[in-house]
Amino acid sequence: MNIVFRDVSFCYSNGVQALSSVSVSIDGLEPVAVVGKNGSGKTTLLKHLNGMLSPTKGQVCINGVDVTTRATAEWAQSIGYVFQNPDDQLFLESVRAELEFGPKQIGLDHVEIRHRVDVISKLIGLEDVLDCNPYDLSPSEKKFCAFGSVLTMRPSILVLDEPTCGQDARDLDRLADIIARLQDAGCLVMAVSHDMRFVARWFPQLIVMCEGAVLAAGETHNLLMQKDLLERACVLPPPVTQVALGAGIRSPVSSVAELIRSVEQGRNDK
Numbered sequence: 001m002n003i004v005f006r007d008v009s010f011c012y013s014n015g016v017q018a019l020s021s022v023s024v025s026i027d028g029l030e031p032v033a034v035v036g037k038n039g040s041g042k043t044t045l046l047k048h049l050n051g052m053l054s055p056t057k058g059q060v061c062i063n064g065v066d067v068t069t070r071a072t073a074e075w076a077q078s079i080g081y082v083f084q085n086p087d088d089q090l091f092l093e094s095v096r097a098e099l100e101f102g103p104k105q106i107g108l109d110h111v112e113i114r115h116r117v118d119v120i121s122k123l124i125g126l127e128d129v130l131d132c133n134p135y136d137l138s139p140s141e142k143k144f145c146a147f148g149s150v151l152t153m154r155p156s157i158l159v160l161d162e163p164t165c166g167q168d169a170r171d172l173d174r175l176a177d178i179i180a181r182l183q184d185a186g187c188l189v190m191a192v193s194h195d196m197r198f199v200a201r202w203f204p205q206l207i208v209m210c211e212g213a214v215l216a217a218g219e220t221h222n223l224l225m226q227k228d229l230l231e232r233a234c235v236l237p238p239p240v241t242q243v244a245l246g247a248g249i250r251s252p253v254s255s256v257a258e259l260i261r262s263v264e265q266g267r268n269d270k
């Protein structure tokens with residue numbers, strides 16, 4: 001997978017300049033998180049991936065294809081977008097209908113649709129509530145239903161807006177499992193998130209934004225050690241990284257295991 005944002009600017013109709021000359025590229029399938037303070041342009045950036053928004057200036061290309069050269073409906077078949085609030089996404093009378101909707105729209109036969117609903121409903125943990133109305137689900141189940149409605153399309157890029165919001169520890173494990181499986185299946189997962197623990201653990205690639213610009217992009221474990229960069233973006237690294245930075249450790253630390261290793265290494269070096 002190759003995504004290129006080339007000198008992209010975007011201005012909303014009310015005059016808000018949400019992106020200013022953003023140039024960044026993404027290569028491969030390692031999950032990418034976009035972080036930065038509220039209003040820094042994270043969601044606006046990712047909404048350019050399926051043509052929901054089009055650059056006021058510049059160009060977004062996916063595998064060499066300019067996004068604006070195809071209709072949003074066409075991109076929707078290969079680029080899934082899961083909104084922060086599932087109520088903005090779910091509109092049908094049952095979980096099953098939500099999961100079937102996309103595949104039906106692209107004319108898949110009923111055997112294939114049933115197969116996809118079977119596989120995805122188990123993956124998202126909703127196989128026992130397929131006939132329930134999504135509005136009767138818990139907030140977390142609703143969120144997984146929204147994931148599922150996109151996953152049955154087998155997207156090649158999945159964009160998640162604040163996926164961990166309102167999820168408990170078990171949900172986070174399920175989410176992490178889904179992200180890992182998608183990578184194995186050849187899907188690039190990109191997420192907007194303020195949850196730096198989750199980002200540090202499951203997103204090896206990071207884009208750091210501030211005031212409509214990309215401040216840095218690269219490997220998460222390296223960028224998380226750049227105190228000045230994160231301060232500029234108003235991003236707090238996860239607690240374990242803060243401990244490492246406070247202790248003057250320079251090697252990347254984004255997990256307790258890495259912290260222990262770095263401390264032991266420091267002792268051995270003395």
Ligand SMILES: Nc1ncnc2c1ncn2[C@@H]1O[C@H](COP(=O)(O)OP(=O)(O)OP(=O)(O)O)[C@@H](O)[C@H]1O
Pocket residue numbers: 012013014016017018036037038039040041042043044045192
């Ligand atoms: N539909 C819209 N119309 C007008 N302005 C908007 C719209 N959506 C976002 N904005 C503005 O564009 C800027 C960037 O917003 P965006 O939602 O992309 O930021 P964000 O980094 O995703 O923020 P958050 O972390 O709060 O979700 C902000 O100033 C925001 O108020």
